[in-house]
Each structure stands twice: as C-alpha cells, then as structure tokens.
Amino acid sequence: xxxxxxxxxxxxxxxxxxxxxxxxxxxxxxxxxxxxxxxxxxxxxxxxxxxxxxxxxxxxxxxxxxxxxxxxxxxxxxxxxxxxxxxxxxxxxxxxxxxxxxxxxxxxxxxxxxxxxxxxxxxxxxxxxxxxxxxxxxxxxxxxxxxxxxxxxxxxxxxxxxxxxxxxxxxxxxxxxxxxxxxxxxxxxxxxxxxxxxxxxxxxxxxxxxxxxxxxxxxxxxxxxxxxxxxxxxxxxxxxxxxxxxxxxxxxxxxxxxxxxxxxxxxx
Amino acid sequence: xxxxxxxxxxxxxxxxxxxxxxxxxxxxxxxxxxxxxxxxxxxxxxxxxxxxxxxxxxxxxxxxxxxxxxxxxxxxxxxxxxxxxxxxxxxxxxxxxxxxxxxxxxxxxxxxxxxxxxxxxxxxxxxxxxxxxxxxxxxxxxxxxxxxxxxxxxxxxxxxxxxxxxxxxxxxxxxxxxxxxxxxxxxxxxxxxxxxxxxxxxxxxxxxxxxxxxxxxxxxxxxxxxxxxxxxxxxxxxxxxxxxxxxxxxxxxxxxxxxxxxxxxxxxxxxxxxxxxxxxxxxxxxxxxxxxxxxxxxxxxxxxxxxxxxxxxxxxxxxxxxxxxxxxxxxx
Numbered sequence: 001x002x003x004x005x006x007x008x009x010x011x012x013x014x015x016x017x018x019x020x021x022x023x024x025x026x027x028x029x030x031x032x033x034x035x036x037x038x039x040x041x042x043x044x045x046x047x048x049x050x051x052x053x054x055x056x057x058x059x060x061x062x063x064x065x066x067x068x069x070x071x072x073x074x075x076x077x078x079x080x081x082x083x084x085x086x087x088x089x090x091x092x093x094x095x096x097x098x099x100x101x102x103x104x105x106x107x108x109x110x111x112x113x114x115x116x117x118x119x120x121x122x123x124x125x126x127x128x129x130x131x132x133x134x135x136x137x138x139x140x141x142x143x144x145x146x147x148x149x150x151x152x153x154x155x156x157x158x159x160x161x162x163x164x165x166x167x168x169x170x171x172x173x174x175x176x177x178x179x180x181x182x183x184x185x186x187x188x189x190x191x192x193x194x195x196x197x198x199x200x201x202x203x204x205x206x207x208x209x210x211x212x213x214x215x216x217x218x219x220x221x222x223x224x225x226x227x228x229x230x231x232x233x234x235x236x237x238x239x240x241x242x243x244x245x246x247x248x249x250x251x252x253x254x255x256x257x258x259x260x261x262x263x264x265x266x267x268x
Numbered sequence: 269x270x271x272x273x274x275x276x277x278x279x280x281x282x283x284x285x286x287x288x289x290x291x292x293x294x295x296x297x298x299x300x301x302x303x304x305x306x307x308x309x310x311x312x313x314x315x316x317x318x319x320x321x322x323x324x325x326x327x328x329x330x331x332x333x334x335x336x337x338x339x340x341x342x343x344x345x346x347x348x349x350x351x352x353x354x355x356x357x358x359x360x361x362x363x364x365x366x367x368x369x370x371x372x373x374x375x376x377x378x379x380x381x382x383x384x385x386x387x388x389x390x391x392x393x394x395x396x397x398x399x400x401x402x403x404x405x406x407x408x409x410x411x412x413x414x415x416x417x418x419x420x421x422x423x424x425x426x427x428x429x430x431x432x433x434x435x436x437x438x439x440x441x442x443x444x445x446x447x448x449x450x451x452x453x454x455x456x457x458x459x460x461x462x463x464x465x466x467x468x469x470x471x472x473x474x475x476x477x478x479x480x481x482x483x484x485x486x487x488x489x490x491x492x493x494x495x496x497x498x499x500x501x502x503x504x505x506x507x508x509x510x511x512x513x514x515x516x517x518x519x520x521x522x523x524x525x526x527x528x529x530x531x532x533x534x535x536x537x538x539x540x541x542x543x544x545x546x547x548x549x550x551x552x553x554x555x556x557x558x559x560x561x562x563x564x565x566x567x568x569x570x571x572x573x574x575x576x577x578x579x580x581x582x583x584x585x586x587x588x589x590x591x592x593x594x595x596x597x598x599x600x
Contacts, residue, residue, distance in 0.1 A: 055464075057460070057463070057464075076468075077463045077464060077466065078463065078466045078467060078468040078469075080466075081464075081465065081466020082466065086464070086465075086466070087464055088464070089460070089461070089464065093458055093460070093461035093464075094458075094461075095453075095454045095457045095458050095461055095462070096457045096458070097453060097456075097457050098450065098453060098454060098457065102450060105447070105450065106447075106450050106451065106454050106462075106465060106467075107465045109466055111447045113446050113447035113448060114447045114448055114451055114467070115448065116443060116448045116475060116479075119442070119443055119446035119447060119448040119449070120439070120442055120443060120446075123442070123446075126446065126447060130447070169465060173465065173466065
C-alpha cells in the first residue's frame with residue numbers, strides 16, 4: 001500500500017491490558033480510504049479486542065488513533081457513529097421485537113424525532129424524514145432479499161438472515177468506515193457469497209471497510225490490504241498475497257513445525 | 269351474602285382516586301420497565317418525593333398548591349438523576365438494588381426524629397390540601413352514578429386523577445410511537461446493538477427513568493391528596509410491587525396495560541376485602557374462618573391468587589400478545 005494517501009483510519013498506537021496480560025499492543029495500522037482491509041490472525045490474537053477498543057465499546061484502551069485526521073481515541077460509540085464509524089458484532093444481533101423495517105429505521109442517523117421534544121412537538125417534520133428513510137430501508141431490504149420479511153419481528157430471523165439484517169442496519173447508517181466483526185462466521189457458503197457481494201457494493205457506494213475474518217479464501221478474494229495479528233501485535237501487513245506467503249504468518253497459524261500437508265491446505 | 273354489594277365496592281374502587289394514582293405510577297413503570305427494560309424496584313420512592321414535595325411546600329413553606337406540584341416533580345427529577353448517574357451504565361440489577369434501597373432510605377429518613385422539623389416525623393401531615401378541595405365543584409355530599417355512590421370530594425380528586433392519566437396516556441402514546449420510543453424498545457431488546465447504531469443509550473435510559481419517576485411522583489400526589497394525609501409509612505416497598513403487579517396484569521409494554529392493570533388491581537383488592545367483610549358479618553363457619561384472619565393480609569392473598577391465575581393464562585397481561593412463541597423456535 002503506498003503511503004501517499006492519507007489513511008481514513010490511522011491507529012498510531014493502541015494498547016489494551018487485562019490485569020497483567022497485554023491483549024493488544026499495536027502501532028501504525030492504517031486503513032486507506034475506499035479500501036477493504038482485513039484483520040486476520042489466529043484465535044486470541046487480539047483482533048476483536050482491538051475492534052472493541054477502536055469502536056468505543058471497550059473504553060479501557062490506551063493510545064491514540066485518528067479517523068480522517070481527527071483524534072478519536074476512546075470516543076463513545078454514539079460519537080463515532082456521528083462521524084460515520086459503524087461496527088457490527090460476531091453474532092447476529094437482530095433487535096428482536098422490532099420489525100425488520102423498524103430495525104432499519106432505527107439505524108438512520110438523521111432522525112430528529114429521536115429527541116423527545118421534537119418527537120412530541122414536530123411530528124410532521126420527523127414523519128417526513130421517516131418516509132424518506134423508509135424508502136432507503138426498502139431499497140436495502142430488497143438488495144438483501146429480505147423484503148418479504150419487512151414487517152416480521154426481527155427475532156424470527158434465522159442466524160444467516162440476522163447477519164444480513166446486521167449488515168443492512170450498518171448500511172442504513174451510511175457509514176464512512178464500516179467495521180465488520182467476522183461477518184462470515186457461521187454462515188453457509190451461499191450466504192457468504194452474497195455477503196461478499198454486499199460488502200463490495202458497500203465499497204462502491206463510497207464506504208471503507210475494515211473487517212475481521214478467519215476465512216482465508218474470503219480475505220484473499222476481496223481485501224486490498226491485510227493486517228495479520230498474533231499475540232496482540234501486528235505480525236505482517238501488506239497485500240493478501242504478500243501476507244499469506246509470509247513465513248511468520250504460516251507459523252502463527254500452523255505452529256512452528258510446518259508440515260508439508262498443513263502448508264498444502266493453507267495454499268489451497 | 270350480597271354479591272352485588274361486593275361487586276359495587278370493587279367497581280367503585282377501580283374507578284376511584286387510588287386506582288387513578290396507581291395508574292399513573294404503573295404508567296411510569298411501564299415506560300421504565302415495559303419499554304426501556306429498566307428494573308426499577310423503588311417506584312414508591314418517587315411517590316414519596318412527589319407526595320412530600322407537595323405537602324411540605326404547602327405546610328412548611330406556605331406556598332400555593334401549584335408550587336408544591338412543581339417542587340414534587342423537581343424532586344422526582346433529582347432522585348432520578350441521583351439514582352441513574354451511578355447505575356445506568358452498569359448492568360440492570362444495579363439499578364434494581366439501588367432503587368429498592370433508595371426508596372427505603374427515603375422512608376426511614378422522612379420518619380426519623382432528626383428530620384421532624386422538616387417532615388413532621390412519623391405522624392406526617394394531615395389536611396394540607398384544603399385549597400384543592402375548596403375548588404371542588406361537586407360539593408361534599410354523596411353522588412351516585414349507575415348505582416355507584418361516592419362522595420363529592422372523592423369524585424373531584426378521582427376526576428383530576430383520571431384527567432392526569434388521560435393527559436399522560438396521550439403523551440406516552442405520541443412518544444412511544446415516535447423514533448424516541450423506538451429507541452427505548454430497542455434498548456430493552458439489545459442495548460449493545462442499539463449503542464452500535466449510534467444511540468446514546470445512557471441518555472435514553474435516564475430519560476425513561478426520570479419521566480417514569482415524574483409520573484410516579486404525580487401518582488404519589490394524587491394518592492396522598494385523596495386521603496388528606498401523608499405519613500412516611502404509607503410509602504412502604506410493597507407499593508412498588510403493587511405497581512409491578514398492576515403493570516404485569518394489564519400487559520407490560522402496551523399503552524393501555526398499566527391503566528387497565530391498575531383498575532383491575534384495585535377491583536380485585538377491594539372486591540376481596542369486601543367479600544371478607546361480608547363473610548365475617550354473615551357468621552357461621554365462613555365467618556369464623558374469615559374473622560380469625562387478618563383481613564388486610566387475606567385480601568392480598570386473594571389478590572395474589574388472582575395474579576397467579578392471570579399469569580398462568582395470560583402471561584403477557586391482558587393487553588399483551590396472547591402467547592409469544594419462544595424466539596427462534598421455528599428454526600429448531
């Protein structure tokens with residue numbers, strides 16, 4: 001990745017300790033604008049911890065990281081959302097008693113009726129905005145092939161549909177930086193394919209994507225840039241090809257004695 | 269035994285001032301627990317603050333009634349902030365413990381000898397709302413409507429109570445169906461996911477706690493003005509649980525649930541009471557049995573039994589969805 005572009009997200013340093021254990025201690029992770037950057041690494045590498053620290057869900061981190069040149073270290077999630085930084089979770093998190101449509105309307109960032117005074121006293125204004133948001137929500141539901149379930153409670157979705165809804169909600173926020181925590185975890189291959197399509201579409205709409213992923217095929221297929229972490233540190237970063245060929249990455253994933261069989265699986 | 273009289277007693281109290289007061293308290297709890305999922309076990313603390321805010325402003329400080337109402341509401345807002353700031357960022361159980369404890373602390377402080385110069389201690393204050401009763405257009409005689417008789421003063425306070433219920437029903441109706449209300453419901457379902465969508469969850473929980481507390485304070489005012497007396501021990505913890513009972517009966521998270529629930533709760537409580545009195549005066553075996561018991565306790569045993577039956581057959585309350593199938597059951 002050339003260093004000439006200013007990164008959209010720049011983690012200068014980030015450190016998170018739990019008691020004496022250093023879970024994350026990274027420096028200089030960059031996410032270029034309009035890129036798809038993936039964060040890989042074996043279990044316990046600190047990927048999700050780093051995600052939680054940057055997205056404001058874990059406020060115990062130290063360091064400084066910036067979004068579009070602005071320092072966002074230890075900002076709260078709602079402050080980040082106002083700047084366009086939106087995250088999802090590993091497990092699907094449908095808001096169960098709200099319908100799919102309501103889940104999406106909830107996600108819109110520009111609804112003034114979320115203030116109780118305006119909710120009470122400027123009904124026409126928020127209802128107009130609600131109608132506009134509903135148009136966008138219907139488009140997204142159609143794209144995600146969830147239109148028929150628009151009015152069903154989100155609690156009735158299957159796990160895979162839940163993942164789609166999570167992505168839809170994130171897109172409804174019109175994110176500038178979309179942080180996806182293992183979007184493909186536990187979904188069947190066909191759904192994974194369509195998730196990939198949606199992620200590519202998101203980028204074409206102008207968003208930058210940072211995601212944690214285990215599936216190397218997916219990483220190789222869609223990432224522009226890969227950051228591999230192990231034991232809380234950045235091991236290697238570069239293009240998917242570079243990272244996957246790096247001996248330290250293979251070592252981190254497969255242990256020190258790299259048997260030919262294991263290596264063969266890796267390159268499959 | 270005169271079943272019709274029992275029914276009449278029950279019906280009278282289901283539309284009386286107590287029911288209106290409890291409807292307000294349960295509506296507040298519905299915002300907190302029914303919509304935002306906040307476990308507030310100290311709703312009675314807000315009632316106490318409301319009732320005393322009114323009574324003490326009038327008696328100790330010689331202020332007009334409306335100032336008392338404002339003071340009571342300001343007190344409820346302060347209590348909500350005081351309880352919410354340390355607990356609302358934590359898991360739900362912390363709020364439950366803090367509210368339960370705070371309500372008891374308030375009751376014990378208000379009845380303590382040290383607080384007597386302000387609160388009048390255990391004896392409390394009586395007959396402080398003369399200004400309110402002076403405005404009563406119905407007179408003090410018995411009034412009768414559809415065979416139900418009530419004194420004019422009771423009709424007056426009940427009318428004001430139900431007007432308040434109507435007003436705040438309209439307010440919650442608008443708010444709950446707005447994007448504001450949608451956020452409360454989302455927080456109840458999944459707080460983390462709601463935060464991830466950029467909502468300031470802490471602020472919304474605080475708003476629900478404070479708004480619900482203000483409704484409880486109004487309920488406390490109606491309750492104490494209707495009995496013309498306020499004492500600390502009238503605000504024991506069981507009132508908080510009566511509010512929960514009323515809410516669950518009517519249906520949590522439904523707009524009409526707390527109102528219907530409060531009416532039904534008082535219908536059952538007074539009906540049971542009246543039934544016992546009838547049984548006692550009738551003598552015989554039933555009378556001996558009933559007479560040997562503390563009727564105040566027995567009425568709540570009967571109310572409890574009715575509640576259990578309701579929960580068995582209508583677990584989501586009368587206005588709640590009939591039977592919600594377990595989430596995800598259709599993928600098994």
